[in-house]
Amino acid sequence: MYPDTYEYNPFYPKSEDFKVIRKDENSGFGVISYRAFKKGQLVAIMNGERITDIRQHSLQIEPGLHLYDTHFAGYFLHSCAPNVHLDMQNMRITAVRDIEPGDYILMDYAQTEDVLYKQFPCSCGAANCRGWITGRKQAIDESDPLYQQFALTQVAAI
Ligand SMILES: [Zn+2]
Secondary structure (H helix, E strand, O other): OOOOOOOOOOOOOOOOEEEEEEEEEOEEEEEEOOOOOOOEEEEEEOOOOEOOOOOOOOEEEEEEEEEEEEOHHHEEEEEEOOOOOEEOOEEEEEEOEOOOOOEEEEEEEHHHHOOOOOOOEEEOOOOOOOEEOOOOOOOOOOOOHHHHHHHHHHHHHH
């Protein structure tokens, strides 16, 4: 899935194992696995451009340093009950639950991101869904019109 210009690594994701697809209007892109992975198993090694700003599909390596992977990991969907963990120091993606062929690769954006490019309402459906997703060091932006809309639906649901 990565350009040939990247140094060879046998654990890079292969196009026969994964596919980046446009899920729907709301979620945008996602990555489907065609392979099964057991909990604890290495899913892939990721790579990409190292950048200093936060972009829509970037992943934080450390404060001020981000990975911009526009081929694979940058398109993982968020879930409050993720099926992978990203080790951003070693670029390792590990299954934290069993993954079946046809499952989306799901990460928790707050696992890697201090601050999100954009906060958003979550519809992952997990029992522990946080509802409104922010970075792990980020307060809710109550001035965000999307948040105001989200807050209204929460009030309506009570
Ligand atoms: Zn959620």
